[in-house]
Amino acid sequence: MPTMVLGKEGVYPFVENLLKDYQVIGPRRKDGFYIFEPISKPEELVLEYPIALYPPRKFFLPAKEPVLRFRLGEKPEVEPVVEPSPPKVLFGLHPCDLHSTRLLDAAFLKENPDTSYEARRRDALFVGIDCLAPCDEYAFCKDMGTLDPQGYYDLFLTDLGEAYAVEIGSGRGEEHLRKYSAAREATRAELSKLEEVRKERDRNFPSRLKFDASKLPEILWSRFNSPYWGELAKRCMGCGSCTLVCSTCYCHDVFDRVELNLKEGERVRVWDSCLLEEFAKVAGGLNFRPSLEQRLRHRFYRKGKYLWDLFGLLGCVGCGRCTRHCLAKINPIEVFNDIYQEYSQA
Amino acid sequence: MSNAHLLLPRLARILEIKELTPREKLFTLQFEDGKPLGHNPGQFVEVSVFGVGECPISVCSSPTRGDYFQLCVRAVGLVTNALHGLKPGSLVGIRGPYGKGFPLEVMKGQDVLIAAGGLGMAPLRSLAQYIKDRRDEFGKVTVLYGAKEPGELLFKDELDEIQSVGECFLTVDRADENWKGHVGVITTLCPQVSVDPTCTIAVTVGPPIMYRFILQEFKKMGIPDDRIYLSLERRMKCGVGKCGHCQINGIYVCREGPVFSYAQIKDLPEAL
Numbered sequence: 001m002p003t004m005v006l007g008k009e010g011v012y013p014f015v016e017n018l019l020k021d022y023q024v025i026g027p028r029r030k031d032g033f034y035i036f037e038p039i040s041k042p043e044e045l046v047l048e049y050p051i052a053l054y055p056p057r058k059f060f061l062p063a064k065e066p067v068l069r070f071r072l073g074e075k076p077e078v079e080p081v082v083e084p085s086p087p088k089v090l091f092g093l094h095p096c097d098l099h100s101t102r103l104l105d106a107a108f109l110k111e112n113p114d115t116s117y118e119a120r121r122r123d124a125l126f127v128g129i130d131c132l133a134p135c136d137e138y139a140f141c142k143d144m145g146t147l148d149p150q151g152y153y154d155l156f157l158t159d160l161g162e163a164y165a166v167e168i169g170s171g172r173g174e175e176h177l178r179k180y181s182a183a184r185e186a187t188r189a190e191l192s193k194l195e196e197v198r199k200e201r202d203r204n205f206p207s208r209l210k211f212d213a214s215k216l217p218e219i220l221w222s223r224f225n226s227p228y229w230g231e232l233a234k235r236c237m238g239c240g241s242c243t244l245v246c247s248t249c250y251c252h253d254v255f256d257r258v259e260l261n262l263k264e265g266e267r268v269r270v271w272d273s274c275l276l277e278e279f280a281k282v283a284g285g286l287n288f289r290p291s292l293e294q295r296l297r298h299r300f301y302r303k304g305k306y307l308w309d310l311f312g313l314l315g316c317v318g319c320g321r322c323t324r325h326c327l328a329k330i331n332p333i334e335v336f337n338d339i340y341q342e343y344s345q346a
Numbered sequence: 347m348s349n350a351h352l353l354l355p356r357l358a359r360i361l362e363i364k365e366l367t368p369r370e371k372l373f374t375l376q377f378e379d380g381k382p383l384g385h386n387p388g389q390f391v392e393v394s395v396f397g398v399g400e401c402p403i404s405v406c407s408s409p410t411r412g413d414y415f416q417l418c419v420r421a422v423g424l425v426t427n428a429l430h431g432l433k434p435g436s437l438v439g440i441r442g443p444y445g446k447g448f449p450l451e452v453m454k455g456q457d458v459l460i461a462a463g464g465l466g467m468a469p470l471r472s473l474a475q476y477i478k479d480r481r482d483e484f485g486k487v488t489v490l491y492g493a494k495e496p497g498e499l500l501f502k503d504e505l506d507e508i509q510s511v512g513e514c515f516l517t518v519d520r521a522d523e524n525w526k527g528h529v530g531v532i533t534t535l536c537p538q539v540s541v542d543p544t545c546t547i548a549v550t551v552g553p554p555i556m557y558r559f560i561l562q563e564f565k566k567m568g569i570p571d572d573r574i575y576l577s578l579e580r581r582m583k584c585g586v587g588k589c590g591h592c593q594i595n596g597i598y599v600c601r602e603g604p605v606f607s608y609a610q611i612k613d614l615p616e617a618l
Contacts, residue, residue, distance in 0.1 A: 067351070067353045068351075068353060068354060068355075070396040070397070072396055072397050074437075075437060076357070076396045076437055076439075078354065078355065078357070078394075078396060078439060079354075080351030080353070080354045082351070107588065108588070111587065111601075112352060112586040112587060112588070113352070114352050114588060115351045115352050115353070224615055225615070250588070250590070251589060251590030251591070252584075252588070252589050252590070253583060253589065253591075254353070254399075254400065254583060254584065254589070255399055256396065256397050256398055256399045256400075258397045262397075265396070265397050267353070267400075269353075272589070272590070272591070274590060279581075279590075279591060280580070280581055280591060280593075281581065282423075282579060282580065282581045283401065283422045283423025283424070283425075283426060284420075284422040284423065286554075286579075288580060288581075288594075288616070289616075294616075298593075301595065301596070302590075302593075302596075305596060306593070306595065306596035309596045310596065
């Protein structure tokens with residue numbers, strides 16, 4: 001499909017048109033941060049933003065959602081709850097957030113597709129935007145191979161100065177671009193400009209990982225019994241903030257909530273965190289990961305090995321949110337490099 | 347979009363409740379629509395007591411026994427205590443069967459050595475019943491069964507049935523005045539057992555501590571790692587490979603287990 005171009009003056013009308021038929025979710029300012037939220041008018045959208053506080057996963061896997069509703073009594077009645085989800089456009093996602101959605105899709109749509117996730121995800125359209133410089137000192141997307149969205153979008157914008165180049169990733173993307181925007185085909189000059197911008201982009205991102213990210217699973221696995229994890233756990237407070245803001249964390253708990261009338265209630269799914277003490281504890285009190293060292297290591301292995309084994313995708317997209325929110329400033333890039341050092345010396 | 351909600355249980359009626367010990371009850375259940383559970387021995391279900399929650403329980407009856415299924419439940423957590431409070435006729439929710447059970451295909455034509463510790467007898471009873479009902483498909487069967495105390499032995503009135511399948515050795519860690527049998531942990535039964543390691547499949551279910559020792563005994567008997575099977579307990583909250591609670595390293599126990607060959611898990615540092 002040809003690369004298109006949308007003049008910057010054409011962005012608001014594009015969004016305005018989308019808003020007529022879709023819920024548009026995008027980065028907007030709030031209390032000094034940028035967050036993904038539904039917008040009501042195009043001016044609320046801020047396309048040049050460092051990073052959104054939370055990843056977009058909450059729009060597909062909310063922090064808390066009912067999955068069943070039941071009526072108690074002699075003959076209990078139970079019915080599934082799939083909350084209505086308006087068709088939505090996620091406008092202005094950075095490549096790291098596109099990659100994290102790719103991983104969530106692998107987890108929730110492939111084997112045993114999850115009904116609620118599927119309903120929220122089905123009609124969603126992704127309009128990504130290229131990052132031309134790192135969000136801040138915590139971002140390491142290029143190292144994780146997620147700076148390039150690798151086609152995981154419907155439309156993808158790159159800032160060319162006066163206009164955006166719009167790459168098309170899907171038939172739906174193309175359809176929507178034609179229907180809702182005044183984009184036109186890129187000229188040869190614009191295509192070479194795009195190439196230039198990309199080259200400069202790549203130069204703007206330093207390489208911080210001392211090895212190729214595809215070797216991470218093997219490197220981690222060789223250092224499972226390293227004392228490093230115990231040392232790292234001394235800094236970790238086990239608060240679970242990293243899992244809360246992680247764009248690929250999807251572990252959850254499920255519990256029943258009964259109304260005050262004691263006649264009906266709902267089964268609720270909530271985010272959970274493998275860093276919390278109760279996570280692997282079974283009834284009777286046996287805890288299969290009783291120490292913080294084990295839990296912290298588990299988190300890093302899930303990101304760097306286990307999800308790779310499951311889906312062929314790394315669980316860390318290098319967005320840096322975990323470090324940004326970590327009280328102890330535990331930084332995956334440092335952890336990976338430290339472990340690599342042990343690995344190469346072993 | 348798939349037709350059935352992934353997390354929607356089907357209603358099953360409790361036909362009968364039998365107290366096995368002060369802590370364990372045997373629940374006989376049948377789906378309201380009359381359909382069989384369709385499980386294999388070693389698989390588990392997610393049981394719902396609505397308003398309380400859901401928890402994983404292994405099925406302790408054989409699919410060869412009809413359209414009902416049985417669960418042996420120890421009152422130890424929220425849901426299991428609520429189950430113990432229910433009366434026959436009550437309706438509960440059931441999802442499943444989930445996971446991989448005992449390797450019936452591999453076991454065909456082979457001798458079977460069963461080692462059950464405590465509540466581990468529940469899934470192994472399903473297997474023993476299955477073997478009894480299809481006796482000519484299996485070779486010699488030996489059952490080792492240990493409990494902490496005589497009062498904790500499950501399915502005491504079914505021991506004749508188990509003995510009709512094969513030789514059965516019982517032991518308790520601590521005897522009482524009425525106990526005439528063997529005393530000692532389950533591994534102390536092993537010297538009495540003779541197996542042909544070339545044609546034996548060993549199957550064990552029990553607490554983690556028991557595995558460490560019984561596996562050594564199996565090795566002493568010369569049974570290769572890929573012919574030893576064990577069932578691992580974890581917090582299988584969703585049963586469908588999503589919630590993350592049951593992971594052993596990278597493996598979701600609810601999906602790839604709970605029954606594993608020892609060869610499959612021996613290099614997983616979090617397994618045993």
